[in-house]
Amino acid sequence: MGRTSTARERLLDATGELMQSRGYGNLGVAEICARADVKKGSFYHFFESKQALTVEVVNAYWHGQRGCWTAELDGSDPALTRLQRLLAAMTTAQRHMKETSGTVDGCLLGNLALELSTQEPDVRARLEEIFDEQIDLVAAMLEDAAAEGSVPRDRATAATARAVVAQLEGMVLFAKLKNDPTVLDSLWPHTLLLLGAGRS
Amino acid sequence: MGRTSTARERLLDATGELMQSRGYGNLGVAEICARADVKKGSFYHFFESKQALTVEVVNAYWHGQRGCWTAELDGSDPALTRLQRLLAAMTTAQRHMKETSGTVDGCLLGNLALELSTQEPDVRARLEEIFDEQIDLVAAMLEDAAAEGSVPRDRATAATARAVVAQLEGMVLFAKLKNDPTVLDSLWPHTLLLLGAGRS
Numbered sequence: 426m427g428r429t430s431t432a433r434e435r436l437l438d439a440t441g442e443l444m445q446s447r448g449y450g451n452l453g454v455a456e457i458c459a460r461a462d463v464k465k466g467s468f469y470h471f472f473e474s475k476q477a478l479t480v481e482v483v484n485a486y487w488h489g490q491r492g493c494w495t496a497e498l499d500g501s502d503p504a505l506t507r508l509q510r511l512l513a514a515m516t517t518a519q520r521h522m523k524e525t526s527g528t529v530d531g532c533l534l535g536n537l538a539l540e541l542s543t544q545e546p547d548v549r550a551r552l553e554e555i556f557d558e559q560i561d562l563v564a565a566m567l568e569d570a571a572a573e574g575s576v577p578r579d580r581a582t583a584a585t586a587r588a589v590v591a592q593l594e595g596m597v598l599f600a601k602l603k604n605d606p607t608v609l610d611s612l613w614p615h616t617l618l619l620l621g622a623g624r625s
Numbered sequence: 626m627g628r629t630s631t632a633r634e635r636l637l638d639a640t641g642e643l644m645q646s647r648g649y650g651n652l653g654v655a656e657i658c659a660r661a662d663v664k665k666g667s668f669y670h671f672f673e674s675k676q677a678l679t680v681e682v683v684n685a686y687w688h689g690q691r692g693c694w695t696a697e698l699d700g701s702d703p704a705l706t707r708l709q710r711l712l713a714a715m716t717t718a719q720r721h722m723k724e725t726s727g728t729v730d731g732c733l734l735g736n737l738a739l740e741l742s743t744q745e746p747d748v749r750a751r752l753e754e755i756f757d758e759q760i761d762l763v764a765a766m767l768e769d770a771a772a773e774g775s776v777p778r779d780r781a782t783a784a785t786a787r788a789v790v791a792q793l794e795g796m797v798l799f800a801k802l803k804n805d806p807t808v809l810d811s812l813w814p815h816t817l818l819l820l821g822a823g824r825s
Contacts (some may be wrong), residue, residue: 448740528685528743538802539736540648543728549817564691587799587808588815594798596793602738602753608787615788 433471433615435461436623440482446471446530448540449479449548460476476545480510481538483548486533492517504569505622508589512612528529534612560586578608580621588619633671635661640682646730648740649679649748676745683748686733687755693718694762705776705822706768708789712812715793720806724736731801735794760786767820780821788819 437460443452454475458465472478488509497511523529530536534552542549564586592615600608639661643652654675658665671816672678697711724731730736734752742749771781792815800808 444744448648448650448744449746450648450652450740452650485693493805530743531739535798536739539731539739539796540650542729542802542804544645544648544651549802556799556802584811585815586790588796588811591795591799592792593795594789595793595795596788598735598738598794599756599787602742602749604742611784611788615785615819618821619815621818 432461432463432467436463436468436471436478437482437485438573440478441486441533442476444479444482445533445536446526446528448563449475449537450540473480475479477547478545479541480551481521483534483537483551483555485620487558490534494559497571501596503573503575504566505617505620506614508566508570509613512593512616515597516612519600519609523604523606529601529606532594535589535597540569558581559590564587570620570622575622577616577621580619585619589616592616594620629671632661632663632667636663636668636671636678636687637643637682639735640678641660641686644679644682645733645736646728649745653747656783673683676747679741679745679748680751683737683751683755687758688800690734691758694759700764703775704773705817705820708763708766708770708816711812712793712809712816715730715797716809716812718807719800719809722733723747723806729804729806732780732794735797759790763789770820770822775822777821780819785819786792789816792816792819 432547436457443457443460452475454468455465457478458468472481486604488567493514494511497514498507500507519531525538534555537548537554542552560583564583566580567576567581567586570576571578593612596609596615598614600606613617636657640657643657643660652675654668655665658668672681689796694711694716697714700709702708702710704815719729719731735754737748738752738756742752760783764783767776767781767786770776771778784788793812795810796809796815800806
């Protein structure tokens with residue numbers, strides 16, 4: 426049984442690593458199995474399809490990311506300090522990726538949202554839930570910031586929180602396109618502008 | 626000769642249509658040839674690779690888009706009116722896509738940037754040039770707006786212009802993910818905030 430569960434985890438890990446840089450369409454089951462050292466015949470024992478596997482990979486990715494999000498956003502610091510810490514952590518992750526692998530691979534969730542959302546309904550639905558959760562986490566920060574007086578009350582909305590996540594995803598797109606994580610250095614001053622909280 | 630040039634154009638058109646909704650990795654040369662009604666053997670007479678074809682498709686897409694950009698941005702109206710007109714045109718295009726095909730397919734350039742930029746260097750390089758051109762077009766608008774006094778001088782920068790395009794790409798990602806073009810209705814008030822030019 427130990428062997429069985431390890432094979433499933435190896436398939437998930439291998440797909441996560443390959444999909445982050447290579448996307449979905451360019452990745453075949455045979456290649457995933459080779460990387461995971463799992464026989465191709467076993468693949469469909471664990472996952473009924475590549476789409477089903479991808480939903481699991483997205484879940485595992487967000488499980489790790491959400492741990493980072495809540496760690497950065499929790500605590501007793503002012504809300505804007507916590508939000509800035511989160512965006513700094515996202516920037517650090519892209520910089521670390523560049524240093525270790527040579528490429529800024531961007532955000533797996535954003536990559537798959539643009540590649541897949543008109544094609545694979547199960548992946549799309551899960552991505553939508555996850556982005557909604559991100560927006561809720563940011564919106565809660567904006568509520569706290571409004572209560573602290575650092576953000577105007579009328580900016581503490583879901584629409585503003587979505588604009589903040591959209592700005593993050595758009596700037597990650599440019600960081601990936603230019604393979605340059607320093608693109609993200611302007612993320613915080615622009616976020617403050619979206620919040621009506623300051624000028625860069 | 627007429628037949629020859631028509632086949633090349635059909636390959637470009639078919640790829641543009643298929644790639645907008647399906648991405649790059651999920652699309653094979655055989656399928657492109659079937660859609661274009663061109664024999665597979667002829668494909669490599671026109672294009673040395675799928676990557677080479679994709680660069681041409683990106684060029685054709687941006688040729689059309691740039692016509693729209695310059696049409697909306699030209700003229701004697703105030704600079705912010707022209708910029709608003711451009712973003713409204715982008716929103717209308719996504720709404721039109723939803724009405725005609727049922728899906729918000731997003732921006733081909735953004736889709737390919739996230740799917741491909743770590744993999745296909747020629748496509749990546751061309752996409753980087755095109756996004757730089759978009760940023761320059763927006764930056765020119767911001768210069769005009771600063772001269773007109775509608776945007777603070779210190780916001781009329783390439784970094785701000787990039788944030789505006791990033792916000793557009795990020796919101797298009799959400800419109801595509803939710804298959805809902807009304808997501809883009811908040812684009813203009815958020816853009817004004819990035820410009821330090823107003824509050825939504």
